[in-house]
Amino acid sequence: IWKLMEKYLPNSKEAIQSSVVNHVEYTLAKTRFDFTLLHCYQAVSHSVRDRLIEAFNDTYQYFNNKDVKYVYYLSLEYLIGRCLQNALVNLELEGQYKEAMLDMGYNLESVYEQEVDPALGNGGLGRLAACFLDSMATLNYPAWGYGLRYSYGIFRQQIKDGYQVEVPDYWLDRGNPWEIERLDVNYQIKFYGSITKKVEDGKERTIWEGSEIIVARAYDNPIPGYNTFNTINLRLWRSLPSSEFDFKSFNQGDYFKALESRQRAEFITSVLYPNDSTYAGKELRLKQQYLLVSATIQDAIRRFKKKRKEWKEWPKYNALQLNDTHPALAIVELMRILTDIEGLEYEEAWEVVYNSFAYTNHTILPEALEKWGVELLGNLLPRHLEIIYNINHIFLEKISRKYPNDWRKLSTLSLVEEGTHKTIRMANLSIVGSHAVNGVAALHSQLLTTNLFKDFYELRPAKFQNKTNGVTPRRWIRCANPGLSALLNDVVGSDDWILDMDILKNFQKIADDPAIQNRWMQVKRQNKEKLYWWVKERCGVDLNIDSLFDIQVKRIHEYKRQLMNILYVIRRYLDIKKTPAEERRKLFVPRSIMFGGKAAPGYITAKRIIRLVNAVSQKVNNDQEVGDLLKVVFLPNYNVSNAQVIIPASELSQHISTAGLEASGTSNMKFVMNGCLIIGTMDGANVEIAEEVGEENMFIFGARVEQVEELRNKMRNSNYRDYFGPRLTEVCDAISSDLFGYKYDLDALLDTIRNKNDYYILGADFESYCEAQQRVDNLYRNKSEWTKKSILNSLRSGKFSSDRTIRQYAEEIWDLEPCEIPNPS
Ligand code: 26W
Numbered sequence: 001i002w003k004l005m006e007k008y009l010p011n012s013k014e015a016i017q018s019s020v021v022n023h024v025e026y027t028l029a030k031t032r033f034d035f036t037l038l039h040c041y042q043a044v045s046h047s048v049r050d051r052l053i054e055a056f057n058d059t060y061q062y063f064n065n066k067d068v069k070y071v072y073y074l075s076l077e078y079l080i081g082r083c084l085q086n087a088l089v090n091l092e093l094e095g096q097y098k099e100a101m102l103d104m105g106y107n108l109e110s111v112y113e114q115e116v117d118p119a120l121g122n123g124g125l126g127r128l129a130a131c132f133l134d135s136m137a138t139l140n141y142p143a144w145g146y147g148l149r150y151s152y153g154i155f156r157q158q159i160k161d162g163y164q165v166e167v168p169d170y171w172l173d174r175g176n177p178w179e180i181e182r183l184d185v186n187y188q189i190k191f192y193g194s195i196t197k198k199v200e201d202g203k204e205r206t207i208w209e210g211s212e213i214i215v216a217r218a219y220d221n222p223i224p225g226y227n228t229f230n231t232i233n234l235r236l237w238r239s240l241p242s243s244e245f246d247f248k249s250f251n252q253g254d255y256f257k258a259l260e261s262r263q264r265a266e267f268i269t270s271v272l273y274p275n276d277s278t279y280a281g282k283e284l285r286l287k288q289q290y291l292l293v294s295a296t297i298q299d300a301i302r303r304f305k306k307k308r309k310e311w312k313e314w315p316k317y318n319a320l321q322l323n324d325t326h327p328a329l330a331i332v333e334l335m336r337i338l339t340d341i342e343g344l345e346y347e348e349a350w351e352v353v354y355n356s357f358a359y360t361n362h363t364i365l366p367e368a369l370e371k372w373g374v375e376l377l378g379n380l381l382p383r384h385l386e387i388i389y390n391i392n393h394i395f396l397e398k399i400s401r402k403y404p405n406d407w408r409k410l411s412t413l414s415l416v417e418e419g420t421h422k423t424i425r426m427a428n429l430s431i432v433g434s435h436a437v438n439g440v441a442a443l444h445s446q447l448l449t450t451n452l453f454k455d456f457y458e459l460r461p462a463k464f465q466n467k468t469n470g471v472t473p474r475r476w477i478r479c480a481n482p483g484l485s486a487l488l489n490d491v492v493g494s495d496d497w498i499l500d501m502d503i504l505k506n507f508q509k510i511a512d513d514p515a516i517q518n519r520w521m522q523v524k525r526q527n528k529e530k531l532y533w534w535v536k537e538r539c540g541v542d543l544n545i546d547s548l549f550d551i552q553v554k555r556i557h558e559y560k561r562q563l564m565n566i567l568y569v570i571r572r573y574l575d576i577k578k579t580p581a582e583e584r585r586k587l588f589v590p591r592s593i594m595f596g597g598k599a600a601p602g603y604i605t606a607k608r609i610i611r612l613v614n615a616v617s618q619k620v621n622n623d624q625e626v627g628d629l630l631k632v633v634f635l636p637n638y639n640v641s642n643a644q645v646i647i648p649a650s651e652l653s654q655h656i657s658t659a660g661l662e663a664s665g666t667s668n669m670k671f672v673m674n675g676c677l678i679i680g681t682m683d684g685a686n687v688e689i690a691e692e693v694g695e696e697n698m699f700i701f702g703a704r705v706e707q708v709e710e711l712r713n714k715m716r717n718s719n720y721r722d723y724f725g726p727r728l729t730e731v732c733d734a735i736s737s738d739l740f741g742y743k744y745d746l747d748a749l750l751d752t753i754r755n756k757n758d759y760y761i762l763g764a765d766f767e768s769y770c771e772a773q774q775r776v777d778n779l780y781r782n783k784s785e786w787t788k789k790s791i792l793n794s795l796r797s798g799k800f801s802s803d804r805t806i807r808q809y810a811e812e813i814w815d816l817e818p819c820e821i822p823n824p825s
Contacts, residue, residue, distance in 0.1 A: 008824050009051055016100040019047040040106055041114035045177035048087050052222040055231035062821040068142040069316060071814045072300055073132065074330060075323035076292060077121030078147050078234065080130040081640030083178045085112050085479050090224040116171050117641045119153035122276035123555045124666050125362050129323055134472040135806040137225030137232045140818040146296040148288060149219045149236035152271040157598050157637040162614030166601050178221055185218035187298045188242060189291050195383050206340050208383035214265040215242045216295035226474050227499060229823045237295045239268035275600045276555055277368040283376055290381060293330040311344060315355035319814035322359045325370045325426035331357055331433035332384045358813045359430035359437050362663050364452050371423035388424055392416055395432050412455050431456050436813045438465040441664035441685040467809055468688055469664040470802035473498055476670045480644035483523035484674065501798035511791040520787055531649035535633055541621060544628035547590035548780050552654035553638050553646055556599040556606040559661040564762045564769060565654055566613050569593055569632055570731045573620050576629055589777040590628050596635035608749040610634065615740040648674045652776055655680035658760040660705040669800035675790040679772055693796045697789045701772035702765040711764040720754045720763060728766045
């Protein structure tokens, strides 16, 4: 059979059709009488999956033969988005499939729409992991993604009476043709229990006996590279009961108790925690983290052992990247296995661990930093807590030798936070256990070394790096914006830009070309039309396609300042109302202002922001006087597939966080690539975007990082009426006068800036924001100038391809070489 398997699926239209038809008959067991579009999607996906599996098996076989070093990317979240189009584009078969399907009476685009979006992440961090997988595959790096196969992804957001309602997202409802269940890849995971010490030939050995044992099973998700046969694996773990463990209860005749414990095991990977940036501290979450960590480390060790190398060679063959501190226990787990089971000395084990791990920080918000209570941790993972204390002890001894009697240093560097409620600081553990630590944009990385991790930086400056985020042009231009892709192909004369975005810079002169400008505007208009219908169907609002599409889509957070955006919308509304009807069109550019994003279910202020947007929307959109000069829409259930419609259609996008608080942002990069102008603060990657595209092609405003603290202090000591300008005061008064209704919620919302010290300095930045908005209006009146800037934004966005980011990780952190498998064709 192995000889027979060596041939590959042919690419002809007929071959594609016959493979689809085969799946209709033999995989789906369908007849012509109840065949739906959904079945069509399933059959097509299975036929594409066959091809992925060919490439996927060959890839790892090849890696293995070449004895390469692997990177393991560990993340509790992946927002990979829909797979079908992405796979076809990366396999370069979209054209053939389109034709094959058309022939059979199906429009491929409507087939795409059948796919549910796997939403196994919250926001930026999860989507970054997905872009990284695409780039790792495309650049032929030997890589593995590891994560959890949650049965419920991030909730589906519905808007009822203007409020967010969360609906469970059981995304596996219709099966998942993309995953391969590995019935034979299972690992035992232990929890709780006790530890005993044994002395064997004069050496002390620790044995941890878990009292709850479950199983993690592998589900493989092939990730195809673009323009290469390489296809890598995203391996997601699912928790299952361990049959061995139940045996006892069954024998004791307690049937129901046995079933209960089985359900408890399955529950562990059932739901993604929908918080981003507030740490929950729940035991179930820690169980999730440990399950990922333990199964992944066991899998990596099993693979390494087949090589029959010594442990000290581990870092030569393995790099482990921690996507934030969520999987940080991996450091401890590898230490535990090396010392307790493999019998290495502590120092030997530490060398192995330290040289293979690296940690990426994604936020400096204090409420997001993970700190596990020692009781909780010590109860669930007693041996791990012991090892953490050990690591800390040895680390602090070094510190006190270097800085005798510096108690402040000792207490800030310690892995343990003392107090009535003792906790383990996962960031400190991650830094101490890693040879490299990075932030996700230049400004953010710099703030890590000067603020959050200052003392660590002074200890080992060489450990700290920057890796500015990036996004994959395959999904975010090629898939999401086919019109722009075709235009870029014509400009460049090939589709080489998909793999080398930097070449777009060579074509900047086209920005002045009226013919190109026209085509550019046409593409944007077609994308706006698509969003127009999307909005009409889902929100029942009729937008003016000629109005400026102004969009802010991201998780709802006070620091991202959606509140400032909506307060400005109200400002605009009041100004329009004050202006005599005959002068309105002269003074105001028609705008459609759209918001989208989920609020964490327990984050009341964020939910009130959504309520305010919807209240304003209702008032403004129904005001005859205003007409199409101003429309406000809340786009429900923002996710990856919706982003693919929203981003290419937008003309202005808002990235307006308080300076210093947005680590990077990644949608800003997607918007720029798609020829959208940014209104934003000098925060996160906006700073580098300004460097690349030129400040004159953006609308930059607001306080810089260095000014924020001073502004906060100033405001702390004064009444809000003294530092809110008249424009903001009037807006707040309008809300409080019940102009939009919902007075209770909205007053409470305003109090977060009026009486709570306005931590996010919205009051201080508002005037400068209004001025920037005025510049937007002025420029939009000049279609040609606007379009020129739009073109330049896109052509100068090359730095923000995740290919650049991944190359830097590979070269500067992982020490990893590409390994391209020969293309069989
Ligand atoms: C423990 C709760 C929790 C969950 C998720 C805390 C923090 C997080 C993430 C770190 C939040 C997140 O997604 N951060 C975003 O990461 C992106 C990718 O680097 C950045 O572009 C965003 O600026 C950052 O907010």
